[in-house]
Amino acid sequence: MTVHNMRHGDASDGGADAIGGRLSRVDGPAKITGSAKYAVEQQLEGLAYAVLVESTVASGKVRRIDTAEAEAAPGVLKVLTPDTIISLRTASDWFGTPPPDKPYCPLARDITFSGQHVAAVVAETFEQAVAAAALVKVSYDETPSIVDLSDSKAGDGIPIDAMTKEWGDAQAAFASAPVRICAAYNTPREYQAPMEPHGLIAHWEGDKLTVWEPSQWLDGMARTYAEWFDVPFENVRLVSPYIGGGFGSKALALSHGAVAASAARMLGRPVRLVMTRPQTFTGYGGRAATRQTVTIGADGEGIIQSIVHRGINETSMDGMWVEPLGSVTSIMYATPNFSSKQNVVRVNSVVPGAMRAPGENPSAFGIESTIDELAYEVGIDPLEIRLRNYAEQDPHAKKAWSTRQLREAFAVGAERFGWARRTPEPRSMRDGNQLIGWGVAAGTYPVRRAYGEAIVRILADGSVEVESSSIDMGQGTYTILAQTAAETVGVPADNVVVKLGDSRFPRAGVAGGSRLAGVMTGAVYKAATSALDQLVGLAISDPRSPFHALQANTLVVANGRISSPRGDGPDLSIAKLLTSVGRDHIEATGDTMPANSTAQDRYKNYTTIAMALPHTEGDYSRHSWCAHFIEVRVDEDFGTVRVSRVVSALDSGRLYNPKLAESQWKGGIIMGIGQALLEEGIVDRRHGRIVNNNLADYLVPTNADIPDIEVISVGIPDLHSSVLGGKGVGELAIVGVAPAIANAVFHATGKRVRDLPITLEKLI
Amino acid sequence: MRDFSYLRAGSVEAARQAAALPGTMILAGGTTLIDLAKCGVAEPDSLVDITHLKGLDKIEVSARGATIGALAKMGHVADHADIKRHFPAVSEALWQAASAQIRNMATIGGNLMQRTRCPYFRDPANFPACNKREPGSGCSAIGGVTRGHAVLGTSDACIAMYPGDLATALIAFDAIVHLGERQVSVDDFFLLPGATPDKEHAIEPGEMITAIEIPDSAAARRSTYLKIRDRQSYEFAAASAAVGIEFEADGRTIRDLRVALGGVATKPWRARAVEEALKGKVLEPDAVRAASLLAVEGAVDNGANHYKIELAPRVVARAILKMGETA
């Protein structure tokens, strides 16, 4: 998909073209006018429609699937069941671990959760498929299920040794500490709830498969499809021009994709399958429910002596999802003694998945609540106690921070918020019936690094084209890559066309873990630099060039024109120069891979996450940081909590486009408000089924729930983190919002709510 | 594929005749009906679209009261200057209901007829037992997730909450539902579930809501609708109260009081015990709070909805006190 950069007549665009400029989203007009075509809007001849049939029990075996009535229904082309669907091969996981050599069936015979795909109907029209799907009769031999973490049958789960982090003697230090805090915190199942539901169109031409599907990771998903269907990787093309929200849920090829692609193969026709909204609650996993106990031993001054942390998260019966609950606990505060361990508990649910800041998000809810409890226990201001325990280096890795502007974030945030005016006692600030509370919490997210690849072309008309198989799900890839190419080559940003979202383009890894901007600006910078070098090289050395006679060492390209640094030679447009030297374009591929990388290394880098560089690689520990200051108003009679003010100061290093970074931060904070106050998958304990599986009952914040949010950048360029100095943006800001709100609620009411969400019945 | 026929009614009479046929349903804004059809709850054989009927969307307000045509849009009624002046609680109930988009589509007649949000009612594929949908099949909600279910007016057969806001305001002010020539009070229009939760309204096949009439009263002119919920907008009530008050000449003694509850009962719920306890008394916070507890007399919870029994009287008290303040 191509996005032409345009002028917006928006004053904020002034001088916005360069890296670091406040250029508005170049894909904005297409989205606002409706001309942006999303993956499943593709029109194909002969398109057939598939609809999923889901299990209505949470545990057991499919006894019988009666398809006779559905098959006889008008328009029905095929009913797929575990018995009739073609056999696929098991694909490797996202680390690229070689899979067991066994078949894979995306339709289940053994039921491990309610809402599992058991059959699918394909028909000429969507309506026919929906009607026929209701006629498929499935009977089960039901067995008892384990509903969730609190189920008496759930047990303690499986220890995940890789999550254990220990130094010093945490238990002994805790036992002898003068001040001891111990509390348990719970977070429920939460869902990404993207506006655009998951879905795809699969189309086979011989052994070549094209999939139009919203995707956070074209190359990774193409690999999975290739392995499932046992065709070469090159035979699979993923196309994903725009993504209507992913939040972690669109990074992997999922079983519904296997169903649609199988149906397309079996029918020899393109097949479209889109999940219903209820199916988006069981067709793939949201954030796992978690439970943590955090104990802190401290001295009377609030200086931490020991942290002991135990966490569990739920996973499915047959899949493994580890939500790293000790990730923030182990780095936020300096402590001489530390112990963190984690178990994973199997329940009858779909395997949980990545949702904005997996791990860091619930982890911060635990530690950032507990430190607040400690502050009250020892009678120290919650901001002051954070500064007293400030970690001057990574306490776990024992390495220097690459950059950590957290102290600055606390200072700037507190100043803008007016923290000094806070009266410490709970229930000490009110406005009529409204109890007012001010809370603070910090957040962090590691800098995940990988390699990327891009092509930059300088075309005959002087415009610049960028191609990459990376994607834009609203975070601004189209825009910042245009800025990067514009600045590097020396053309206005509206002369740059960025093409993304097609796996035929130069490769990119996952748009997850807040890494894509850092990876891709680096790749485009390299490709653009080499294109510029070629351009200048031609201008200097080609005998047909007007600059040839000048015998200059270098030339300047700016604003689409090329001239000598001293201004003593010709001054002409890039287009003119290319004409004079007889070239219709210049092309350069750039990547950030190590020089000696093999083709296999490259494949592995782009299709798995196995080559991502550890954030503590080398001498530094690399993270983004933030501090949230939040005011809540709690109605003393009704227990309703409203967030009335947010000031957050954030360190994401250098910002490639502050306008887009601020928008991402605000989005994260809004999602955090939803997590704190509204979001929870509610399970019927008898049936193991999510009952609020729609957007009327699964509540996310509305505009009315969101006050003005002030976000302030306190970052400085961090060249240990990325080529151009940025750290992660997308996930950081949600981390710490829920504890800041819970802490504010405590300040307002004197009630410590340790189970999210903080709904009104917990406060009345 | 589920085919259905679609008829655009040319007159009220034609609509009523068509709607009398079995399997036929009236289609107004469609915000409830289409939604329920997608859930597999409503399976009409034919639809009679009444949205093109002329003259049914009028809003008339006079000294005697208001008459609101069944096809008036929720948004129009909420914004109507005379409704705001004479019946503030009605306007407030409407603008706090649903979303702006839904209010622009949805009609007043359809609004009264909206169905419960009970998640078991709305998911026939997974929960075949629902007495409201299938008489005699049982109730999946009892023993299940009940946070949003009713605590007042429930029966062993059904505990589904009536979710509408408008009807709560209407019942407080003795509004009347016009079914063509027949007229029924709002209180009588909504039925308790008892043993027949499938029968929700005192309306017969072939009848249609044509208008709603709200008699003028001093209490209605000084009224408010207070809606409490976890989310600030676009959510049904955890508990709500429509309150209207009229004072004696002294400005302190309560001459007339109207109190109705939403979000807590199986039908729009008039809290007459609260009204009687306070009529003739001087408005005073402690007395109001004590009397408001009467609003939930006889309430029965099913676990997760217990909070409604605590919450509802507080909402009532706040609404009454707020109306007192503006004296």
Ligand SMILES: Cc1cc2nc3c(=O)[nH]c(=O)nc-3n(C[C@H](O)[C@H](O)[C@H](O)COP(=O)(O)OP(=O)(O)OC[C@H]3O[C@@H](n4cnc5c(N)ncnc54)[C@H](O)[C@@H]3O)c2cc1C
């Ligand atoms: C997500 C969501 C949130 C909502 N939130 C709220 C809320 O907070 N508060 C609230 O009060 N409501 C809420 N609603 C309900 C909404 O107000 C109703 O859906 C709407 O008022 C129905 O009006 P309609 O014209 O669209 O009715 P339709 O959907 O057309 O009809 C509804 C029913 O009424 C029947 N009907 C329609 N007109 C007549 C008539 N004149 N005579 C007899 N029968 C008739 C139809 O046959 C059908 O059974 C919400 C709805 C949704 C979908």
Ligand code: SF4
């Ligand atoms: S409460 Fe009523 S509507 Fe809900 S399942 Fe029970 S019978 Fe059906």
